[in-house]
Amino acid sequence: MTSAPAIHLRHISKVFGGVKALQDVDFDVGMGEVHCLAGENGCGKSTLIKIITGVYQPEPGAEIEIFGQRYAQITPTVARKAGIAVIWQDLALFAEMTVAENIAFEAVLGNRPRRVRHAEMRRDATAALDRLGVHLDLDARLGTLPIAERQMVAIARALVGEARLIFMDEPTASLTQTETDALLSVVRTLSAQGVTVVFVSHRLAEVLEIANRVTVLRDGRLVGVYLAEGMTQTRLTELMTGKTFDQHVAAQDTAASEPVLEVQGLTRKGEFRDISFALRRGEVLGLTGLIGAGRTELAHVLFGMTRPDAGTVTLDGRPVRFRSNRDAVAAGIAYVSEDRLALGLIQPQSISDNAVLAVLKKITGGAGLLSDDRQEGLVAHWVRELGVKIGKPGDAMNTLSGGNQQKLVLAKWLATQPKVLILDCPTVGVDVGARAGIFRIVRDLAAQGLGILLISDEVTEVHFNADRILHMAGGRIVGEYDPRQTRVEELEAAVYA
Amino acid sequence: MRNFLRSYPSEAKLLVVLLILCTLLAFLTPDFLTLVNLTSLLNNNSVNVIWAVGLLVVLIAGGIDISFAVAASVVQYICVYVFAAIGGGNWAIGLIVAGGLGMSLGLINAFLIHQFRIISIVVTISTFNAFFGLLMFITSGRFLYNLPSWWSKAVYLWEKETPQGWADIRLPVAVMAVCMVATWFLIRHTTTGRQLYAFGDNPEGARRAGISIGLMQAIAFGWCGMMAGIAGLMQANITKEVVPMALIGRELDVLAAVVLGGARLGGGRGSILGCFLGVALVAVTQNGLNLLGVSPYAFKMVVGAIILLAISTSNLDLARLVTPRRKGRE
Numbered sequence: 001m002t003s004a005p006a007i008h009l010r011h012i013s014k015v016f017g018g019v020k021a022l023q024d025v026d027f028d029v030g031m032g033e034v035h036c037l038a039g040e041n042g043c044g045k046s047t048l049i050k051i052i053t054g055v056y057q058p059e060p061g062a063e064i065e066i067f068g069q070r071y072a073q074i075t076p077t078v079a080r081k082a083g084i085a086v087i088w089q090d091l092a093l094f095a096e097m098t099v100a101e102n103i104a105f106e107a108v109l110g111n112r113p114r115r116v117r118h119a120e121m122r123r124d125a126t127a128a129l130d131r132l133g134v135h136l137d138l139d140a141r142l143g144t145l146p147i148a149e150r151q152m153v154a155i156a157r158a159l160v161g162e163a164r165l166i167f168m169d170e171p172t173a174s175l176t177q178t179e180t181d182a183l184l185s186v187v188r189t190l191s192a193q194g195v196t197v198v199f200v201s202h203r204l205a206e207v208l209e210i211a212n213r214v215t216v217l218r219d220g221r222l223v224g225v226y227l228a229e230g231m232t233q234t235r236l237t238e239l240m241t242g243k244t245f246d247q248h249v250a251a252q253d254t255a256a257s258e259p260v261l262e263v264q265g266l267t268r269k270g271e272f273r274d275i276s277f278a279l280r281r282g283e284v285l286g287l288t289g290l291i292g293a294g295r296t297e298l299a300h301v302l303f304g305m306t307r308p309d310a311g312t313v314t315l316d317g318r319p320v321r322f323r324s325n326r327d328a329v330a331a332g333i334a335y336v337s338e339d340r341l342a343l344g345l346i347q348p349q350s351i352s353d354n355a356v357l358a359v360l361k362k363i364t365g366g367a368g369l370l371s372d373d374r375q376e377g378l379v380a381h382w383v384r385e386l387g388v389k390i391g392k393p394g395d396a397m398n399t400l401s402g403g404n405q406q407k408l409v410l411a412k413w414l415a416t417q418p419k420v421l422i423l424d425c426p427t428v429g430v431d432v433g434a435r436a437g438i439f440r441i442v443r444d445l446a447a448q449g450l451g452i453l454l455i456s457d458e459v460t461e462v463h464f465n466a467d468r469i470l471h472m473a474g475g476r477i478v479g480e481y482d483p484r485q486t487r488v489e490e491l492e493a494a495v496y497a
Numbered sequence: 498m499r500n501f502l503r504s505y506p507s508e509a510k511l512l513v514v515l516l517i518l519c520t521l522l523a524f525l526t527p528d529f530l531t532l533v534n535l536t537s538l539l540n541n542n543s544v545n546v547i548w549a550v551g552l553l554v555v556l557i558a559g560g561i562d563i564s565f566a567v568a569a570s571v572v573q574y575i576c577v578y579v580f581a582a583i584g585g586g587n588w589a590i591g592l593i594v595a596g597g598l599g600m601s602l603g604l605i606n607a608f609l610i611h612q613f614r615i616i617s618i619v620v621t622i623s624t625f626n627a628f629f630g631l632l633m634f635i636t637s638g639r640f641l642y643n644l645p646s647w648w649s650k651a652v653y654l655w656e657k658e659t660p661q662g663w664a665d666i667r668l669p670v671a672v673m674a675v676c677m678v679a680t681w682f683l684i685r686h687t688t689t690g691r692q693l694y695a696f697g698d699n700p701e702g703a704r705r706a707g708i709s710i711g712l713m714q715a716i717a718f719g720w721c722g723m724m725a726g727i728a729g730l731m732q733a734n735i736t737k738e739v740v741p742m743a744l745i746g747r748e749l750d751v752l753a754a755v756v757l758g759g760a761r762l763g764g765g766r767g768s769i770l771g772c773f774l775g776v777a778l779v780a781v782t783q784n785g786l787n788l789l790g791v792s793p794y795a796f797k798m799v800v801g802a803i804i805l806l807a808i809s810t811s812n813l814d815l816a817r818l819v820t821p822r823r824k825g826r827e
């Protein structure tokens with residue numbers, strides 16, 4: 001770390017309508033440093049990044065210096081020329097273009113219009129993917145890739161070209177442990193080569209592992225800047241939220257209650273084989289495993305989105321066969337998808353409309369007309385329960401911070417009051433405080449007799465919050481664990497082996 | 498083959514449908530598969546294809562243009578006066594003037610869209626009305642026949658005597674080919690073209706990458722306007738007269754053909770091949786119905802049905818049929 005700072009910001013404020021996203025924030029990052037930005041959902045992390053990269057202009061009075069140069073106004077082009085690359089939280093990829101074009105997008109952005117050099121583009125894309133140790137079909141249309149692979153594409157894009165400063169806004173949100181490890185080692189290499197990295201993540205273990213220093217924001221204000229060395233997760237959480245949380249195994253013995261969902265010999269060719277388990281009333285059943293283990297595919301079958309090739313599903317003792325997810329919803333199954341930003345939300349609609357979409361029936365009055373009062377009541381309830389940071393319920397969904405959008409999709413499904421709730425990675429991109437909130441609600445729902453299938457690749461999350469854990473690998477269930485009798489390290493060893 | 502199907506699913510499907518249709522027609526009517534019929538189809542639809550490739554660029558960039566056919570009429574009228582003023586002119590001057598005028602009209606659309614942040618459909622419906630109203634007001638709906646002779650005379654590039662009569666290929670077909678190649682080069686092989694795709698696909702993502710939105714609108718609508726102007730020039734060459742309401746309504750036929758060809762309303766997708774096939778399918782259908790003696794009033798209905806069918810089967814994945822199913826996720 002040399003003395004000349006890579007980023008030197010003073011008095012950064014940003015107001016959106018009535019929301020003060022940032023208030024008089026100072027931010028310094030040293031050259032070659034790995035600097036983390038931490039804070040709860042909606043505290044202004046993404047906004048700060050967007051100001052430095054010229055996507056938003058700060059309120060007057062701001063001072064911006066990058067690599068020692070003062071800027072009166074930054075535009076995305078200026079930022080790019082200054083050697084800044086960004087992995088956006090919402091990826092900002094192009095679904096209709098190929099993987100190669102997305103990764104080597106820099107090549108498309110020549111200063112003057114010129115011929116596209118396809119061969120060069122493929123070479124750059126391959127080189128970037130190699131650095132991450134992943135192999136993707138360069139000609140595949142991006143829109144056909146699963147979310148984790150898209151995330152890899154977004155990361156690879158930032159590695160093309162000679163970026164001197166890379167912002168990574170929750171790059172690991174939809175990655176599994178192995179992929180995360182690969183990314184973290186790339187970050188270390190970059191840092192060793194003198195590239196400065198600003199890293200945002202809600203996975204605090206990761207933050208403390210990779211960072212030199214951490215800047216903590218709370219409600220748009222600077223809390224402080226801390227050395228990562230000597231910092232603990234508990235202390236960091238406290239700084240971010242102003243509260244303390246303790247984690248302990250929440251598992252309870254539910255062996256006595258009767259099963260609500262039973263699966264027998266379920267198979268879908270090429271995805272998973274011979275899956276059998278029972279989910280009991282009031283139970284939180286964890287389902288963990290690496291990506292490609294078939295967890296999400298299994299969830300899709302249970303939710304009626306795809307059909308099994310063999311096996312039976314029994315709900316409340318009656319065999320069921322869903323033709324579509326509408327059947328599944330009607331039968332009392334709710335599914336919070338892994339790719340929920342793409343599938344679960346209708347972005348430009350208002351927050352309040354989005355939250356009630358799945359429960360329109362419940363808020364319609366006698367004549368079948370929507371009741372505003374009931375809608376408002378319901379929205380207010382969930383906003384409070386989950387601690388969602390919103391301006392007003394009528395604002396468009398896409399003005400919310402990434403994590404707050406996640407919480408609302410969750411709210412949407414929780415409001416349907418199903419019999420079985422399938423949560424596919426429910427805490428991706430959600431801050432510590434809200435995670436605790438979500439799991440409190442999950443516990444409450446279980447106590448009311450719901451069966452909950454909790455899919456997650458964060459082993460600790462499953463360990464602390466599930467009553468029983470199934471381990472899936474290669475399309476099969478390969479192990480069952482009781483969190484009260486298994487240490488988290490054993491479980492991690494089994495899953496990440 | 499498999500790659501083609503995967504990259505161009507709707508084009509491949511359209512090609513199959515077109516081939517089946519042509520085979521059917523070849524059996525049903527002896528007049529269909531003749532050189533005379535096919536070349537006249539080509540001559541008569543070249544103008545539609547020129548419009549289509551122009552509109553394609555706008556659709557790729559996530560916009561829509563309703564005004565281009567009327568813009569072509571406006572260009573025709575102005576051209577008549579310009580050519581008279583400069584004492585005749587020739588094809589080179591004609592193409593430059595018509596293309597330039599068309600581009601200016603397109604830029605008006607782009608300016609309104611960008612400056613006032615109004616969505617393109619609203620802007621182009623307004624300019625459609627404004628252009629047409631102005632045209633009728635100034636010309637009082639007069640027809641013009643006094644075109645310079647170079648303009649109204651058919652230029653034969655190739656001809657051949659066949660048992661059914663003379664088959665020929667005329668200038669508009671060559672101009673169409675040039676427009677197709679130029680547009681293809683723009684959208685597939687220049688950085689600007691790829692930026693247009695990116696902008697149409699994810700405008701916010703494009704903006705964050707530093708792509709200038711105003712410039713994208715200007716290029717898309719300017720190009721569409723230029724093609725419209727050239728198409729107008731060629732249309733008058735075919736009909737040998739300039740009539741103010743001759744082209745009105747054509748915009749929807751062209752739009753339908755382009756969408757049929759796989760371009761997406763909403764941006765980011767579409768190809769030149771698709772445009773050509775889309776126009777071809779509509780043209781061959783009409784031609785076939787005509788040869789089979791079906792009432793012309795049924796044409797529109799049948800074309801409408803084809804478009805509905807094409808769009809509702811757009812989820813059918815041909816690539817699946819030739820690719821072994823992907824095994825799980827890697």
Ligand SMILES: Nc1ncnc2c1ncn2[C@@H]1O[C@H](COP(=O)(O)OP(=O)(O)OP(=O)(O)O)[C@@H](O)[C@H]1O
Pocket residue numbers: 016017019020021039040041042043044045046047048089389390391398399400401402403404429
């Ligand atoms: N374009 C916008 N219009 C209105 N409000 C906005 C806009 N962008 C952000 N906000 C608001 O600004 C605040 C900060 O948002 P930001 O996205 O920076 O949060 P964040 O720290 O990145 O959170 P997360 O961890 O959830 O991603 C939020 O309250 C959000 O609702």
Ligand SMILES: [Mg+2]
Pocket residue numbers: 045046047089169401402403
């Ligand atoms: Mg964010």
